[in-house]
Amino acid sequence: MAVRTIEVRERVMARNDELAEEVRRRLQRAGVPAFNLVSSPGSGKTLLLERTLERLGREIAMAVITGDVQTQNDADRLARHTDRLVQAVVTHGACHLDASQISRALEAIDLHATQLLFVENVGNLVCPANWDLGETAKIVVFSVTEGEDKPLKYPAMFRNAGYAVLNKIDLLPHVSFDLDLAMANALAINPALRFFKTSARTGAGLEEWIEFLRSSARPPAIASPSLIPSSSPVPPW
Numbered sequence: 721m722a723v724r725t726i727e728v729r730e731r732v733m734a735r736n737d738e739l740a741e742e743v744r745r746r747l748q749r750a751g752v753p754a755f756n757l758v759s760s761p762g763s764g765k766t767l768l769l770e771r772t773l774e775r776l777g778r779e780i781a782m783a784v785i786t787g788d789v790q791t792q793n794d795a796d797r798l799a800r801h802t803d804r805l806v807q808a809v810v811t812h813g814a815c816h817l818d819a820s821q822i823s824r825a826l827e828a829i830d831l832h833a834t835q836l837l838f839v840e841n842v843g844n845l846v847c848p849a850n851w852d853l854g855e856t857a858k859i860v861v862f863s864v865t866e867g868e869d870k871p872l873k874y875p876a877m878f879r880n881a882g883y884a885v886l887n888k889i890d891l892l893p894h895v896s897f898d899l900d901l902a903m904a905n906a907l908a909i910n911p912a913l914r915f916f917k918t919s920a921r922t923g924a925g926l927e928e929w930i931e932f933l934r935s936s937a938r939p940p941a942i943a944s945p946s947l948i949p950s951s952s953p954v955p956p957w
């Protein structure tokens with residue numbers, strides 16, 4: 721019985737990986753980078769995305785898919801900051817998003833009119849670590865109230881992430897949290913991690929985050945020559 725359970729799980733993971741590859745190819749064809757935000761519950765993923773939409777929403781066409789075990793609260797919060805559709809996925813108990821949910825959510829997103837895609841995963845530092853969604857990179861959000869040892873206790877999440885956002889730095893004067901030790905612990909698991917230090921609450925440190933997103937986003941589509949009015953100035957090339 722136990723052996724059979726493992727086989728089923730492996731098959732489910734293998735199917736997920738196939739679907740994730742399809743999602744990845746679809747995003748690559750459209751040239752749209754996708755960032756999968758993962759963290760323990762309450763680290764600040766949604767508030768960081770709210771700030772991001774506020775600051776970059778007029779400049780860069782961003783789409784968001786949010787995953788929650790129950791409620792579409794996060795999607796509602798984010799929808800207040802953008803005219804674009806925010807795709808809510810309610811997992812009804814599952815502790816992570818999977819690639820089939822992303823694939824379905826993408827049906828409602830016009831990728832040709834999108835320069836950057838965010839996925840806010842279910843708040844959980846364990847389950848989402850090994851589920852490939854076809855993203856360009858996982859970004860682990862890690863707040864200063866969680867303890868410096870979290871990268872050591874939950875290594876898969878930090879190993880599989882390309883970036884780490886150390887959030888809630890406004891609380892540093894009030895909590896005992898050694899930022900250097902937390903970063904050293906994360907680097908011991910994944911020496912290639914790139915860090916951002918932010919307060920989604922006060923806005924501190926957001927410039928570097930925003931600049932990173934600006935440089936990652938697909939450039940805006942260039943209008944086809946037939947759409948350029950004949951009165952337009954002749955380009956210099």
Ligand SMILES: Nc1nc2c(ncn2[C@@H]2O[C@H](COP(=O)(O)OP(=O)(O)OP(=O)(O)O)[C@@H](O)[C@H]2O)c(=O)[nH]1
Pocket residue numbers: 759760761762763764765766767768794842843844887888889890891918919920921922
């Ligand atoms: N002081 C402070 N509070 C923050 C910061 N970022 C988020 N919060 C607060 O932390 C709480 C959780 O923030 P959310 O953005 O909902 O966190 P989340 O990671 O999206 O949570 P889940 O989706 O439930 O996993 C809220 O009360 C936020 O206002 C921050 O940088 N500083």
Ligand SMILES: [Mg+2]
Pocket residue numbers: 765766767794840
């Ligand atoms: Mg959230």
